[in-house]
Amino acid sequence: MKNIIFGLLLLAVTTGYSQYSAKGIVIDANTEQPVIGAAIQLQKPERSTITSLSGEFTLNNLTAGNYSLVISSLGYGTQTYQFELPGAGELKIKLFPTAIEMEEIIVSTPFHQLQSENVMKVxxxxxxxxxxxxxxxxxxxxxxxxxxxxxxxxxxxxxxxxxxxxxxxxxxxxxxxxxxxxxxxxxxxxxxxxxxxxxxxxxxxxxxxxxxxxxxxxxxxxxxxxFAPQGETEFDAETxxxxxxxxxxxxxxxxxxxxxxxxxxxxxxxxxxxxxxxxxxxxxxxxxxxxxxxxxxxxxxxxxxxxxxxxxxxxxxxxxxxxxxxxxxxxxxxxxxxxxxxxxxxxxxxxxxxxxxxxxxxxxxxxxxxxxDAHHEEHGHEEDHEHEEHEEHEEHEGHAExxxxxxxxxxxxxxxxxxxxxxxxxxxxxxxxxxxxxxxxxxxxxxxxxxxxxxxxxxxxxxxxxxxxxxxxxxxxxxxxxxxxxxxxxxxxxxxxxxxxxxxxxxxxxxxxxxxxxxxxxxxxxxxxxxxxxxxxxxxxxxxxxxxxxxxxxxxxxxxxxxxxxxxxxxxxxxxxxxxxxxxxxxxxxxxxxxxxxxxxxxxxxxxxxxxxxxxxxxxxxxxxxxxxxxxxxxxxxxxxxxxxxxxxxxxxxxxxxxxxxxxxxxxxxxxxxxxxxxxxxxxxxxxxxxxxxxxxxxxxxxxxxxxxxxxxxxxxxxxxxxxxxxxxxxxxxxxxxxxxxxxxxxxxxxxxxxxxxxxx
The missing domain is CATH 2.40.170.20 (TonB-dependent receptor, beta-barrel domain)
Known part of the structure; x- marks a missing residue:
């Protein structure tokens, strides 16, 4: 009985902290050829990677839950992709060619979405x-x-x-x-x-x-x-x-x-x-x-x-x-x-x-x-009663050079x-x-x-x-x-x-x-x-x-x-x-x-x-x-x-x-x-x-x-x-x-x- 209870507890603990991986491929929607070097951004927790020569990518050490990806590549329309772990299988993401510039995530709005998906114009x-x-x-x-x-x-x-x-x-x-x-x-x-x-x-x-x-x-x-991409060091200078x-x-x-x-x-x-x-x-x-x-x-x-x-x-x-x-x-x-x-x-x-x-x-x-310019009040050699009355005021008015x-x-x-x-x-x-x-x-x-x-x-x-x-x-x-x-x-x-x-x-x-x-x-x-x-x-x-x-x-x-x-x-x-x-x-x-x-x-x-x-x-x-x-x-x-x-x-x-x-x-x-x-x-x-x-x-x-x-x-x-x-x-x-x-x-x-x-x- 002790071993059974211990085994159940161990199973519960390992299940609660199970680590998953999200694997997928990014392809051209028209030609179905792999898109090389596409930027993959995981929203929460924030991670990023790029696709390989075969268009594939992997994100490791993820827990069970719902996730959102933002995928962008020069010459293609930026997309968001939702999936759930476990059970997502291999992700297959299609990008559509476009002459429109790549979209970026809008940070100033609370849900951090692409502008094309945003309710508020930014x-x-x-x-x-x-x-x-x-x-x-x-x-x-x-x-x-x-x-x-x-x-x-x-x-x-x-x-x-x-x-x-x-x-x-x-x-x-x-x-x-x-x-x-x-x-x-x-x-x-x-x-x-x-x-x-x-x-x-x-x-x-x-x-x-x-x-x-x-x-x-x-x-x-x-x-x-x-910051620089993971594992890289960058230096730049300009005049x-x-x-x-x-x-x-x-x-x-x-x-x-x-x-x-x-x-x-x-x-x-x-x-x-x-x-x-x-x-x-x-x-x-x-x-x-x-x-x-x-x-x-x-x-x-x-x-x-x-x-x-x-x-x-x-x-x-x-x-x-x-x-x-x-x-x-x-x-x-x-x-x-x-x-x-x-x-x-x-x-x-x-x-x-x-x-x-x-x-x-x-x-x-x-x-x-x-x-x-510094203020200096000038008076003659004769100090009258009126000057004495305003002496304190003049000290406040002036400031040293x-x-x-x-x-x-x-x-x-x-x-x-x-x-x-x-x-x-x-x-x-x-x-x-x-x-x-x-x-x-x-x-x-x-x-x-x-x-x-x-x-x-x-x-x-x-x-x-x-x-x-x-x-x-x-x-x-x-x-x-x-x-x-x-x-x-x-x-x-x-x-x-x-x-x-x-x-x-x-x-x-x-x-x-x-x-x-x-x-x-x-x-x-x-x-x-x-x-x-x-x-x-x-x-x-x-x-x-x-x-x-x-x-x-x-x-x-x-x-x-x-x-x-x-x-x-x-x-x-x-x-x-x-x-x-x-x-x-x-x-x-x-x-x-x-x-x-x-x-x-x-x-x-x-x-x-x-x-x-x-x-x-x-x-x-x-x-x-x-x-x-x-x-x-x-x-x-x-x-x-x-x-x-x-x-x-x-x-x-x-x-x-x-x-x-x-x-x-x-x-x-x-x-x-x-x-x-x-x-x-x-x-x-x-x-x-x-x-x-x-x-x-x-x-x-x-x-x-x-x-x-x-x-x-x-x-x-x-x-x-x-x-x-x-x-x-x-x-x-x-x-x-x-x-x-x-x-x-x-x-x-x-x-x-x-x-x-x-x-x-």
Whole structure:
């Protein structure tokens, strides 16, 4: 009896921990010939491999349960494949030839699906596309996406604009965690480098269900570069020169992967002089220098995946005020800002039999300093009683040379926990909690926003239902935010700003459906709500500083912004062309905006924060022609339109002008020496913007001609890469409606030619 019981226990234990293998073959659906080198990605737990010369693959050490594969290969349509262990047998996967580019998994949505399977429309641009554009910053590159533009202060400072919304209305994610870097200010850039970023995903529209407050306008999701394939070590380095700013950039990285551990490190250095406009004048103090360092350690086994990453980005950027001194110097010039941005993130995934748990933790430290001319109060030899009374005030007003006039330390700890329930039939369900703890501390005399504490907490649930031609997705969420700020004094006006303690909460939801009307025609309809709690600047501001040219007065009684958006997307694609149309209507209650009062303080115009209901509407239309059999030739056209209005009929400020971009590019077939060669020519035409806010002026339209050419050269085990790009080739003198230098009549950058050379082995 003892032996029988022991045998049964041993059988139960070995059965519970049995290891299985998934074996299969990938073939061409038309010829049934094996597809060699196809990428096989197992979703959970995350694994990857490639097919052999016979088209076969094997994934070992799997437990019983349901699994999902993503299979991709150049020249074929990417597919997902579901199977169950045990009992799956040998997997036989057919790929269909197509001229459409390989699809990648969309990370910014909760179920990590291919875009063709996603209920929500998500735009994606790769690092290679960013590099081909020849731009000198990440924010310039993402403006290539239809519906995405950039508010700029020269070439060094840029903020993303998604369908007319920006700053705290657009949430940025880096390394899988929420980026917090004093983004309330128009003159505050991202504090990130495109170095080490593999791709950028953009959710256009309210995403508060997934991300909470501040995702009212959309999400910019930056995916970090992947680790090297298992058992491989990779090293790459490149350098680039930019003619307009006489700028220089260098970048190098190394990464290696063993069976379970992965490592990578990457460094970047960039320095630029003042940029030159189309009429040959340099814009004084638009120079900037920055360095970026990224590192990562990963670990994976059958039940766990961990990814620890760290990024330090430090930039010193001039704050331009005029076209004055003409110089190509790269040395610091007053006034300027120095920003250090630290991001430490830990991404954990725990895999159970049929479910999983994702835990993301991030710590961010943002140190923002602004330097300006030192203030020194001068008095005669006779000190009168009035001078004595103001002696203490003058001590506060001044700051020593070399010391920052403004210094803010922002510390943020955020968390994101999601549990993926076991799939029940065609249902997938996720529940989660998100939140952050944040503190702001002033270290210098000038104060933009007070010392404060912010606490966020949110609870969400979302589910996805899949049918053969229909997909449904829905969810609900509740958020709570508490803001506590300390009292402070504006020494210039001797005004006391009282302490503040406010609580905000909001319920939000989303519902979407994707329908495959035919095998080539897909429609998506999404309805979503979003919210944004007012930020510290809007609640507590009282003062001005370099870069704003205005005196801002906050409003402690502001309420949540709450929006409701409907979005309809239609897409048709076949082997010859793709056409898409995406329209939206976004109604925002309690929209917060700056309003001029007509008064002046310290020689600056006074603006106060007010609220009114508003609406934004418009959309994007795209066409991509890749005629078969000329699959190497691509013609693309994208049109975008956004209109923003208050309910009283006044237009909203900082709304991008409508534009159309036409691009023709060709992929040259690989040879023995040259591969991945391309050549492109694009023309972006921006229309007149005459729908302007109260303190804006109309902006004339313009057209910019850009080009790019590049190739890789195989030299034994080394791959040499050469890239040449040109922006504004006709040296057009123009002013963007979203340029913060527009009120001073300062044009944007003229012609810029960039040459990049790199190698990889």
């Amino acid at each position: 735009e994606r641009i790769t690092r290679e596309s960013l590099e081909r554009s020849g731009t000198s910053s990440l924010t310039e590159g993402i403006s290539e996406i239809a519906g995405v533009e950039t508010i700029t202060t020269g070439t060094s400072i840029g903020k993303p604009v998604i369908r007319g919304l920006s700053s705290n209305r657009v949430l940025v994610y880096a390394q899988g965690v929420r980026l917090e870097n004093q983004q309330f200010g128009d003159e505050h850039g991202l504090g990130l480098s495109s170095s080490g970023i593999e791709s950028v995903e953009v959710i256009k529209g309210p995403a508060s269900l997934l991300y909470g407050s501040d995702a009212l306008g959309g999400v910019l999701y930056l995916n970090p570069e992947r 680039a020169y930019y003619s307009n700013t006489e700028g220089f950039e260098a970048n190098a990285g190394v990464k290696t992967s063993a069976e379970k551990f992965n490592f990578l490190v990457r460094g970047n250095l960039a320095t630029h002089s003042d940029y030159e406009t189309g009429d040959g004048r340099r814009v004084t103090n638009t120079r900037f220098t920055g360095y970026d360092l990224k590192g990562g350690v990963g670990y994976r086994d059958e039940n766990y995946k961990g990814d620890l990453r760290y990024n330090i980005n430090s930039s010193t950027a001039g704050i331009p005020e005029e076209i004055g001194i003409q110089s190509t110097s790269k040395s610091k010039m007053l006034p300027y800002q120095k920003v250090d941005n630290h991001i430490l993130s830990l991404d954990n995934s725990f895999y159970f039999d049929e479910s999983s748990l994702d835990v993301k933790i991030g710590y961010l430290f943002n140190n923002r300093k602004e330097f300006e 070399g010391e920052p006039a403004l210094e803010m330390h922002l510390e943020t700890l955020n968390y994101d926990v999601k549990y993926h329930f076991p799939a029940h039939g065609k249902f997938e369900t996720i529940v989660g909690v998100q939140g952050m703890f944040q503190s702001n501390e002033n270290m210098a005399e000038e104060i933009l926003i007070p010392d404060a504490r912010t606490t966020d907490a949110g609870v969400l649930a979302t589910t996805h239902y899949h049918l053969e031609k229909l997909d449904f997705q829905a969810g609900l969420r509740y958020d709570f935010r508490k803001i506590s700020s300390e009292a402070y004094e504006n020494h210039d006006t001797e005004t006391e700003v009282p302490a503040l303690e406010r609580e905000f909460n909001s319920y939000n939801g989303a519902f979407g459906v994707k329908m495959d009307i035919t095998s080539n025609f897909t429609s998506r309809l999404n309805l979503a709500t979003g919210f944004r709690a007012p930020n510290l600047a809007e609640l507590t501001s009282y003062g001005s500083h370099h870069g704003t040219n205005r005196f801002e007065i906050g409003n402690s009684d502001l309420e949540n912004e709450q929006n409701y958006q409907i979005d309809l997307a239609l897409e048709f694609r076949n082997q010859h062309f793709e056409v898409s149309a995406n329209g939206f209507y976004n109604a925002i209650n309690n929209y917060i905006f700056l309003n001029p009062t007509g008064e002046f303080i310290d020689e600056n115009s006074v603006f106060e924060y007010l609220q009114h209901d508003a609406k934004l509407y418009g959309g994007e239309v795209g066409l991509h022609i890749h005629p078969h059999p000329l699959d190497w030739l691509h013609l693309e056209s994208n049109y975008e339109l956004v209109i923003g209005e208050q309910d009283n009929g006044d237009y909203l400020p900082l709304i991008p002008a409508q534009s159309i971009q036409n691009t023709i590019w060709a992929e040259i077939a690989d040879g023995k020496t040259f591969k991945d060669a391309y050549v492109s020519l694009s023309l972006k035409s921006v229309f007149d913007q005459n729908r302007t806010g109260l303190f804006e002026t109309e902006t004339a339209g313009y057209s910019l001609l850009n080009t790019g050419i590049g190739t890789s050269i195989a030299l034994n085990s080394v791959e040499l890469q050469v890239k040449l790009a040109g922006t504004n080739l006709l040296d057009k003198t123009y002013i963007s409606h979203l340029s913060r230098l527009k009120p001073d009549g300062i044009p944007n950058m003229g012609r810029n030619i960039s040459l990049g050379v790199g190698f990889q082995f």
